[in-house]
Structures are given as structure tokens and as C-alpha cells.
Amino acid sequence: MSIDLSAAVSTFVSESKELLQDMEDGLLELETSLIDEQKSEVINSIFRAIHTIKGSAGIFGFTRIVDLTHLVETTLDEIRLGTITLDNRLISALLSSRDVIETLVVLSAQESEVDSHTKNKAKDLAAIFNDYLDDPHSHAMPSEIQPTTQAPHNRANNTLWHIFFIPNENVYRNGLDPFAFINFLSKEVIDLHVNTYTKTLNTTDMFDPESNYLSFHLCFASNKSESEIADIFDFIKTEAIIKILAPKAHFPDLKAACYEFGDVADILNMLRNTNSIDDTVLKAIADNKDYIQDPEPTQSTAGSPSITHTKLHQSKTLRVEALKLDRLIDQVGEMVITGARTNLLAHETGNETLIEAMALLERLVENIRDSSLKLRMVQIGETFNKFKRVVRDISQELGKEVELTIEGADTELDKTFVEKVSDPLMHIIRNAIDHGIEPPHVRLANNKSVPGHLKLKAYHDSGSIVIEISDDGCGLDKAKILKRATEKGLISAEQSLPDKEINLLIFAPGFTTAENITNISGRGVGMDVVKRNIESLRGSVEVESEPGVGSTILIRLPLTLSIIDGFMFSVHNDNYVIPLDTVVECLELHEVVAEQDIQDKSYINLRTEVLPFIRLRALFGIEERIAHTRESLVIVQFGTLRAGLVVDSLKGEFQTVVKPLGRLFEGLKCISGATILGSGDVAIILDVSALIKSAIAVYETLEFKQ
Amino acid sequence: MDMIESHTAHANNNNRYLFVCIGHDNFGIPIGSVKEVIEYTDTTMIPMCSTVIKGVINVRGSVIPVLDIQNRLSLKKTLDYDRYSCIVLYEFIDEVIGETVTVGMLVNSVVSIEYIIDDHLESSPSFGSNIPRQYVWKMAKLHNRLTTLLDMSKVLDINEINALLKTSQDIFFTDYCKL
Numbered sequence: 001m002s003i004d005l006s007a008a009v010s011t012f013v014s015e016s017k018e019l020l021q022d023m024e025d026g027l028l029e030l031e032t033s034l035i036d037e038q039k040s041e042v043i044n045s046i047f048r049a050i051h052t053i054k055g056s057a058g059i060f061g062f063t064r065i066v067d068l069t070h071l072v073e074t075t076l077d078e079i080r081l082g083t084i085t086l087d088n089r090l091i092s093a094l095l096s097s098r099d100v101i102e103t104l105v106v107l108s109a110q111e112s113e114v115d116s117h118t119k120n121k122a123k124d125l126a127a128i129f130n131d132y133l134d135d136p137h138s139h140a141m142p143s144e145i146q147p148t149t150q151a152p153h154n155r156a157n158n159t160l161w162h163i164f165f166i167p168n169e170n171v172y173r174n175g176l177d178p179f180a181f182i183n184f185l186s187k188e189v190i191d192l193h194v195n196t197y198t199k200t201l202n203t204t205d206m207f208d209p210e211s212n213y214l215s216f217h218l219c220f221a222s223n224k225s226e227s228e229i230a231d232i233f234d235f236i237k238t239e240a241i242i243k244i245l246a247p248k249a250h251f252p253d254l255k256a257a258c259y260e261f262g263d264v265a266d267i268l269n270m271l272r273n274t275n276s277i278d279d280t281v282l283k284a285i286a287d288n289k290d291y292i293q294d295p296e297p298t299q300s301t302a303g304s305p306s307i308t309h310t311k312l313h314q315s316k317t318l319r320v321e322a323l324k325l326d327r328l329i330d331q332v333g334e335m336v337i338t339g340a341r342t343n344l345l346a347h348e349t350g351n352e353t354l355i356e357a358m359a360l361l362e363r364l365v366e367n368i369r370d371s372s373l374k375l376r377m378v379q380i381g382e383t384f385n386k387f388k389r390v391v392r393d394i395s396q397e398l399g400k401e402v403e404l405t406i407e408g409a410d411t412e413l414d415k416t417f418v419e420k421v422s423d424p425l426m427h428i429i430r431n432a433i434d435h436g437i438e439p440p441h442v443r444l445a446n447n448k449s450v451p452g453h454l455k456l457k458a459y460h461d462s463g464s465i466v467i468e469i470s471d472d473g474c475g476l477d478k479a480k481i482l483k484r485a486t487e488k489g490l491i492s493a494e495q496s497l498p499d500k501e502i503n504l505l506i507f508a509p510g511f512t513t514a515e516n517i518t519n520i521s522g523r524g525v526g527m528d529v530v531k532r533n534i535e536s537l538r539g540s541v542e543v544e545s546e547p548g549v550g551s552t553i554l555i556r557l558p559l560t561l562s563i564i565d566g567f568m569f570s571v572h573n574d575n576y577v578i579p580l581d582t583v584v585e586c587l588e589l590h591e592v593v594a595e596q597d598i599q600d601k602s603y604i605n606l607r608t609e610v611l612p613f614i615r616l617r618a619l620f621g622i623e624e625r626i627a628h629t630r631e632s633l634v635i636v637q638f639g640t641l642r643a644g645l646v647v648d649s650l651k652g653e654f655q656t657v658v659k660p661l662g663r664l665f666e667g668l669k670c671i672s673g674a675t676i677l678g679s680g681d682v683a684i685i686l687d688v689s690a691l692i693k694s695a696i697a698v699y700e701t702l703e704f705k706q
Numbered sequence: 707m708d709m710i711e712s713h714t715a716h717a718n719n720n721n722r723y724l725f726v727c728i729g730h731d732n733f734g735i736p737i738g739s740v741k742e743v744i745e746y747t748d749t750t751m752i753p754m755c756s757t758v759i760k761g762v763i764n765v766r767g768s769v770i771p772v773l774d775i776q777n778r779l780s781l782k783k784t785l786d787y788d789r790y791s792c793i794v795l796y797e798f799i800d801e802v803i804g805e806t807v808t809v810g811m812l813v814n815s816v817v818s819i820e821y822i823i824d825d826h827l828e829s830s831p832s833f834g835s836n837i838p839r840q841y842v843w844k845m846a847k848l849h850n851r852l853t854t855l856l857d858m859s860k861v862l863d864i865n866e867i868n869a870l871l872k873t874s875q876d877i878f879f880t881d882y883c884k885l
Binding site for chain 1 (some may be wrong): 871
């Protein structure tokens with residue numbers, strides 16, 4: 001009997017990774033100043049994460065993971081109960097245990113042997129946790145972290161569990177035997193004391209032999225959680241009042257229970273006999289005779305706060321395989337193309353009802369396209385959060401203080417981008433901390449706050465997504481960059497460059513100003529990777545920097561890769577598409593400029609603004625000319641660049657499914673893909689920014705030669 | 707024994723070749739990688755591209771590049787394409803990305819499919835061929851005539867063509883800006 005577990009194991013791995021990420025986020029959050037209530041909420045969520053991993057690992061029999069997670073879980077539980085104070089050392093230990101668990105999860109899933117390094121790490125961590133768990137005086141004073149807002153002195157100090165178990169009169173008639181539950185409990189816990197008393201039987205003449213009149217007070221020691229204890233009584237909870245008081249229960253709870261479930265004096269006697277509650281506490285209960293009871297059976301079962309929290313936090317997401325999603329997007333793309341074709345045919349027939357129905361269908365298709373594209377959109381917050389840890393680790397390693405702020409974490413972008421943008425961000429952040437942010441003493445000397453600030457910000461801006469990484473460090477040293485660039489032969493010594501281009505030199509391969517290579521940066525590889533990765537996504541990188549104030553790196557990415565809103569025009573019988581959001585306006589060329597004015601130059605005066613343009617016919621090497629009056633001008637903008645494209649005719653808006661052209665055309669600057677039109681013809685998608693930039697670059701080199 | 711071997715080879719398309727007419731000559735292409743042959747349709751021009759690329763076509767929803775094989779083989783005497791011209795869709799694995807790539811080759815006409823045993827293969831001439839030597843894999847003796855079998859990995863070398871396209875794109879820009 002062999003079951004193929006591979007699918008389940010891979011789910012386990014991805015799920016565990018997500019949970020571990022949650023755990024990391026939570027731990028980092030704990031390092032910041034939170035109010036106690038939030039802290040206990042965060043600790044609970046970490047506990048849940050690790051508990052889930054432990055459970056799943058147990059199913060697959062990954063004992064190493066179970067061992068470590070169990071220890072982490074116990075530690076967290078103690079933190080939750082307040083017996084261990086959560087300090088920085090413990091957070092660091094928990095963070096590294098997160099890493100070790102991740103390694104173990106991956107290794108176990110591959111069924112490969114755990115290397116000695118990881119084993120040692122796990123051992124060290126176990127030692128640290130045990131150290132905390134064994135700490136004798138931590139029991140004496142509860143820490144500030146409490147699962148509830150109750151002040152510590154309100155604790156009843158009972159060392160044992162107490163349960164008031166009051167089955168109702170009909171419990172036997174309903175086929176339940178309270179004794180069976182107590183019997184089961186006795187097997188699960190240590191030192192069970194049972195006190196039996198009656199509360200409801202007042203006179204013997206009312207006695208009904210089939211009714212139950214007995215109530216129980218149970219007292220025992222156990223290391224189980226409250227929910228586990230509650231589970232034991234799960235079956236009978238509709239037929240009985242059950243009040244579970246965990247060790248160190250709240251004083252008011254205990255007091256209420258004493259008054260609620262019978263004669264106070266009797267109960268106090270029973271409690272005294274268990275030797276688990278201080279006399280002072282019992283006296284306090286006895287003195288509170290005016291306490292008004294309110295026996296509500298529903299209250300009694302709601303004993304465990306952790307259970308209710310779990311229910312609140314179950315997220316409403318659905319896990320879908322990425323491949324299935326990609327296939328869906330492909331199919332939607334095909335549908336868009338076919339829809340356009342059908343629309344074209346409908347128009348040819350001239351049948352009004354058909355055209356109307358088609359228009360409706362077209363709109364639906366458009367909606368489906370939009371919502372299926374949204375499926376692939378993910379919030380960038382997850383990626384950003386990963387860097388909290390990176391920032392923490394690097395800044396600690398370098399002895400710097402860095403505060404990371406995140407803005408626009410809910411900005412959505414294509415899944416493919418998220419994966420590819422993470423690497424470049426890592427390099428930029430490393431560089432910002434290593435080179436940008438100064439050590440604390442330098443910052444103090446420069447009248448800056450001691451902790452450096454690093455900001456990750458994402459937002460939408462005219463059809464693209466901008467990711468901004470800014471620091472308040474020392475800024476780029478232009479003189480040093482120029483010196484290095486000249487040494488490396490990237491520029492000639494006499495060349496004078498505008499500031500923007502000097503800044504861009506840091507992206508040149510092998511470029512570094514670091515004197516020493518550290519394990520964080522200095523090899524001159526990172527920034528090169530940044531530029532290449534971003535450009536492969538049809539994005540661009542800009543650098544702004546002010547000496548002594550800080551630097552900002554702007555990454556601009558298109559919204560999506562697969563389907564775009566395009567604008568179509570034609571040049572010499574062929575159709576071309578450009579992204580619609582790059583188009584500013586369209587004009588008849590002869591209306592803005594006379595033919596003789598642009599005989600030998602390529603710019604026009606548009607509403608007193610100079611606008612250079614590119615004549616696509618000439619650029620594409622088509623010798624045949626068309627009449628000036630038939631030419632149109634499309635004005636496009638990319639970032640701050642604005643230019644005109646002279647085309648033959650305008651075709652208008654067009655939903656464009658981007659089809660890759662393959663590696664044969666890879667690296668061709670101005671062509672970003674192709675699309676299939678309704679007629680089945682192919683149209684080329686032009687990369688407007690590259691087109692203009694290339695033209696500028698060529699003009700510049702030509703000028704340079706002259 | 708020989709019989710059996712040749713039979714399996716036959717079944718595997720190992721020694722079968724598609725003969726096509728490119729310019730004024732016939733050339734052989736290993737048939738195993740030929741996905742299909744479709745009629746010559748209008749192609750969409752890729753702007754600022756070398757003449758080696760005829761354009762792109764739509765084959766059931768995929769955009770396939772079409773090579774002008776006469777230009778690719780740098781034939782001096784070329785023939786115009788007519789209604790007998792065909793596009794041969796050739797499929798191969800791109801080692802760099804590990805994915806299957808389909809490229810169309812525009813040929814003047816398709817001639818025949820022939821089975822050639824190894825004994826009938828000759829090495830290529832050291833000089834004197836009308837196409838660059840690296841594109842010639844072997845010469846095949848067929849009906850007492852020598853026909854060139856193309857080395858498709860060289861003819862459809864993606865990296866080489868890609869580099870070629872990049873240089874020609876730069877030339878287009880320079881030409882335009884010089885105007």
C-alpha cells in the first residue's frame with residue numbers, strides 16, 4: 001500500500017515557508033514597540049504558525065522538525081503565559097530557529113540527509129531554549145507580556161488546574177455518563193482529585209432516581225493547553241456546565257466560579273484541601289460575599305481565548321497552482337483575439353442585432369480579461385516585508401542602526417515581477433546600508449538622527465509601477481565615481497557628464513567604489529544585476545542623489561506583461577501597436593507644421609514647445625514616401641521624455657495580447673513583442689521609450705564623432 | 707541484421723530528408739525536426755531587421771519568425787518567391803533556455819522526401835560550394851546527383867542570427883540619424 005505523498009509534501013513545504021515567513025514578520029514586529037495587547041496577539045499568531053508546522057511535520061514523520069518545533073512551541077507557550085520574558089536574545093534565537101526549520105523542511109521534503117552544520121545549529125538553539133525554559137526565577141515574576149489586559153496581581157496563583165463540572169439533571173436520560181469523562185481525564189492528567197457535591201438536591205421527596213444531582217470539582221496537574229483539556233469534555237458540553245480554570249487563572253474568574261457553582265463555603269473547603277491556592281486568595285473570595293452571581297451556561301464553555309482567535313484569523317485565500325493560472329491567462333488571451341475577429345466579421349455582415357450582441361460579448365470578455373489578470377496581481381507588501389529581516393541582519397553586522405519604513409505595501413503588481421524584482425531590491429538595500437547609511441558616530445557628527453532611515457515605497461504612476469528605495473545616508477560621491485569610471489575606462493577623462501548619467505555609472509558591470517570587498521557588497525556585480533533584471537522586465541532605473549542628504553533609486557516597471565491596452569497605427573501596410581498609456585495625443589501632421597518647415601529637421605513647434613519627432617517610414621528604411629497631408633503625428637511620453645512619431649494612419653485603441661517573439665529577437669531594443677489582430681495578421685509592438693532613447697543615443701554619438 | 711537496423715532507422719526518420727529548392731539548387735533538411743510545411747502567406751515585416759528575416763506569421767495563435775533562406779545562405783543568384791513557395795516549420799530545442807523553438811524557413815519550393823542510407827553520404831567539398839561551408843553538413847548522392855544536406859544547427863543558430871539582427875538594427879538607426 002503505497003500512497004504518493006509527493007504532492008502533499010510539496011504543499012507542506014510551500015505552506016511551511018509561508019508560515020515561517022509569518023513567524024519572521026511577527027518576531028520582527030515584536031522587536032518594535034507594541035502595546036501588550038498587540039504583543040500577545042502576535043505571539044499567538046507565531047504560536048499558531050509553529051504549531052501547524054509541527055502538526056504537518058508529524059503527519060509525514062519528519063521527527064527532526066517535530067523536535068525543534070516542539071521546543072519552540074513550548075518556549076512560545078511559556079512566553080504567552082508570561083513565565084518567560086521575551087528579550088532580544090530570545091527573538092534572535094527564535095529567528096534563527098525559523099531559518100533552521102526552513103532548512104529542515106526543505107531537506108526533509110527532498111529526503112536528503114541533514115548536514116552537520118544545521119544539526120549543530122539546531123542543537124545550539126535547543127540549548128538556548130532549554131536555558132530559558134529551565135530558568136528558575138522566571139516563575140516568580142510574571143513578565144509584562146500577558147495574553148490579556150489583566151494586571152499581574154490579579155492572578156489567583158493557583159498552581160493546579162481546577163474544573164467545575166456540573167452536568168445537568170437530564171444527563172443520564174440523554175445517554176451520557178459524566179463519570180466516563182472523569183475517568184478519561186484521570187488517564188490524561190496527573191494527580192486528579194475529584195470532589196463531589198450536590199447543589200440542586202434540596203429535599204428527598206423530590207428525588208428522581210433517573211436524574212443527576214451530582215456536581216464535581218476536579219483538580220489536577222497537567223501540561224496540556226486549555227483547549228486540549230476543553231476537548232476532553234467536548235461531547236458533554238451541551239449537557240453540562242464546565243468551567244476550566246488554568247493554572248494562574250484570573251482571580252475574578254475563580255471567584256465567580258466559586259460563587260456560581262455551589263455553596264461558597266463548601267467550595268472554598270474543597271479548594272483549600274487541594275493545597276493549590278493561597279489562603280489569602282481563598283480569604284479574599286470568602287470576604288466577597290456580596291458578589292452577585294449570574295449563572296449563564298454559555299459563558300462557562302468559552303474558557304479558552306486561543307480558540308476564538310484561531311477562528312478569527314483563518315484567511316480567506318485559495319491556493320492555486322501558478323501554472324493553472326498562466327494557462328487561464330493564455331486562454332483568455334486567445335479569447336480576446338478570437339473575440340476581436342468575431343467582432344470584425346459581425347461588422348462585415350451589417351446585421352445590427354448581431355453587432356449589438358457582439359458589443360455586449362466584447363464587454364464581458366474585457367471584464368473577464370481584467371479580472372483574470374488581477375488574479376496574477378499580488379501585493380508587493382510580502383516582498384517588502386522580507387527585507388525587514390535583511391535590514392536587521394545587515395545593519396547589526398555592520399554596527400549601524402537602520403529603521404526601515406514601508407509605504408504602499410498594498411500596491412499590486414504582476415506575479416512574475418514580484419519574483420524578479422526581489423533580487424534587485426536585495427542588492428540595492430545591501431548597497432544602501434553598506435555605502436549609503438553612515439555609522440552612528442558619523443551621523444551624530446553630521447547632526448543626523450542616530451538611526452539611519454531606509455524607505456521602501458511602491459506606487460502607481462501613469463501606467464507603470466514605481467518602486468522607490470530611499471535612504472538618508474551620505475549620498476553618492478560623484479568625484480569618486482568619476483575617478484573610478486575613468487580608471488576602469490568606462491568614460492574618458494575629458495568627458496563631462498550630466499549628474500544623472502554619473503549616477504547611472506554605478507550600474508556598470510564590475511563597477512565599485514568600495515576599497516575592500518566585504519561579504520555584503522563591493523564586488524561590483526550587484527548593481528549590474530539590478531539594471532539587467534529590471535530591463536528584462538521592460539522597466540527602467542533612475543538614481544537621484546544629494547551629497548550628505550541621501551539617495552533615491554527609482555525602479556519603473558510596466559503594469560503587466562501579458563495583456564496591455566494598446567494604440568494601433570500603420571506604417572507602410574504594416575500595423576504597429578504601442579502601449580496606450582504612453583500616448584499623449586494624436587494630430588494631423590499638416591495641421592501643425594507645413595511641409596517645407598520640416599524638410600531637413602526633425603522637430604516641430606507645438607504650442608510653443610519644442611517637440612522632436614521620428615519619421616517611422618524613414619527609420620524603417622522604407623524609401624517610398626507618402627503625401628505630407630496624409631501623415632499623422634502621435635505624441636508619446638515616457639517618464640520625462642516626450643517625442644512625436646510620424647506614422648501613415650491611425651487605427652485607434654486595441655486590446656493587445658502580447659505574444660513573445662522568442663530568443664531570436666531578444667535584445668532588439670525597440671521591439672517588445674507581437675500581437676495577433678482580429679484578421680489573423682500579426683502586428684509588432686514597439687517599445688516607445690527604447691525607440692526614443694536609441695535615437696537620442698545615436699544622435700549623440702554622431703555629434704561626438706563630428 | 708543490416709535489414710533490421712535500416713528498417714528501424716527508416717521508422718525513426720533518421721535517414722529521411724526533405725528536399726527543398728532554395729534559389730536554383732536543391733538542399734536536404736533532416737525530416738525528423740520538420741513540424742509541417744505550410745503555403746507561403748504574407749509575412750509581417752519586423753522593422754529595422756536584417757533581410758535574413760522575412761517577417762513573422764501567425765500559426766494557430768503563435769507568432770513564428772520566418773527566415774529568408776536564400777539570404778541566410780548568402781546565395782548570389784536568387785529567385786523571387788511565387789505560388790510554389792512554402793514555409794517549412796522547423797522545430798528544435800534551444801539549448802540555452804531548454805525550450806522548443808519553432809522557426810519558419812521560406813523556400814522556393816518543396817521537391818521530395820528521400821531516404822538516404824549512410825553509404826550514400828559524402829563529406830562536403832573543402833571549397834567551391836555556393837553557400838558558406840559551415841552550413842553544409844554532408845553531400846548526398848541521389849539519383850546520381852550530388853545534393854547538399856544542410857547543417858541545421860548552424861543555419862538556424864539563434865545566437866548568431868540574434869547578433870546579426872542587433873548590428874543591422876544599429877545600422878538602421880545610424881542611417882536614419884545621418885539623414
